[in-house]
Amino acid sequence: MAGPTRFRRDTRQWTSEQVERDLYAPLNSRFGAKQRAPAHDPPPGYEACQLRMDNGDLALFAWGENAFWLGNTETPEALWRTDKYTFSEVPYPIARWAQRELLTELQVSDPWLAEYAYVSWYFLPVLFSKDGRETTRAFFRDHASGFPDATRAEGLAFYEQLLSATDLDDHRYTMASKLGTSEAVDLVRMRATMAEFNAAKLLTDAGYDYTPEVALDSGHALDFRVDEPNTLVEVTRPEPPARRRAGTPAAALRETVGGKTNDQLSAHADAVVFVDCSSFRDDEWNPVAAERPAAGHEPAVVYRMRPDGTISGYTVGDVPLALESTLEI
Known part of the structure; x- marks a missing residue:
């Protein structure tokens, strides 16, 4: 399975003739391709082009002091030995140009998604990945971003606000990539x-x-470390009882958390x-909120978010985080 889209950087000097011979020609032979001018001017000192394959694949190439390739298609052999870089690891003018190209492309192909600027920008690495471009768009389009009984617009508006308010930009590839670059829609994993x-x-x-995705000396990685008080957080999202073997909402909670206690939480019981x-x-949810069942691990926070921003829930055990102001407990 291919990962999120990343740049390949080549330190060799390129010419228009080399682009034609070493990039366009093999792609055209393999898929059928068209070489076009980019929608936006490349950074000063660079030339650039789009390479559009007949199967819907897209690649961007800019060449100047260095050359940068970004694509969700087969990489031409001339670039096989180049290293990969995220948007934040290449020069800002190159990253900005490439992202403008992709966002313009999204405005044409999926205008309903492009109107949510933060969601579109944040998830570009998977929205234009080789294997996940269709499935990630389907998740936002057809499954209300994971919310039940909600519209597409309600789900997208919720995450638009969330991404504009939370400080997750520096962890974009780590977080966005978890949505998946798979050819199949895996709703359990995506939710x-x-x-x-x-x-x-x-x-x-x-x-x-807080810091997301914390690697620990135990060999495990937990989802968050809160800076003060120093607290580890692991997140789990149970599937509703109607979609799993567990027959009641409380059983669904215990079964999902049980999978964590046998792994990460067994090594970090205070998380x-x-x-x-x-x-x-x-x-x-109403029976859970009313009965407040144990979650199979303490301390725990059990909650549900709705697309309107409402958060209801309760705590179990001695939770070191003050969440009363955000939970409707």
Whole structure:
């Protein structure tokens, strides 16, 4: 499975003739291709082009002091030995130009998504990935970004606001890539990914600074480390009981958290588990909110977010984070 789209940088000097011979010609032979001028002017000192394949693949190439390739198609052999870089690891003018190209492309292909500027920008690495471009767009288009009983617009508006308010830009590839670059729509995994964004919102709204995806000496990686108080957080998102073997909402909670206690939480018993029940409909969440069942690990925070920004939930055990102001407990 291919990963999120990244640049390849080549330190050799390129000419228009080389682009024609070493990039366009093999792609045209392989897929059928067209070489076009970019939609936006490249940075000063660079020439650039688009390469559009008949199968819908797209590649951008800019050459000057260095050459930069960005594409969701087969990489031509001339660039096989080049290293890969994220948007933040290449010169800013190159990254800005390439992202403008992709966002313009999105405005044409999926205007309903392009109107949400933060969502579009943040998820560009997967929206234009080789394997995940169709599935990630389908997730936002057809599955309300993971919310049940919500419209596409409501789900997108929620994450538009979340991404504009949380400080996740520096962790863009780590977080966005979890949505997946798979050819198949995996709703369980995709909803679990959005649970991590929901957790970031919960921490941000409570006023905490945090770092996502923390590698620990135990060999495990937990979803967040809160700076003060020094607290590890692991996030899980149970599937509603109607979609899994567990017959009740409480059983769904225990079964999902149980998978974590056998792994990350067994090595870090003091970590707080965030149990995100945002996939639960009202009739599935109301019994949980009323009964407040144990989650199978303490300390824990059990909550559900709605697209209107409402967050309801409760805590289990001695949670070191002050979340009362953000949860409707």
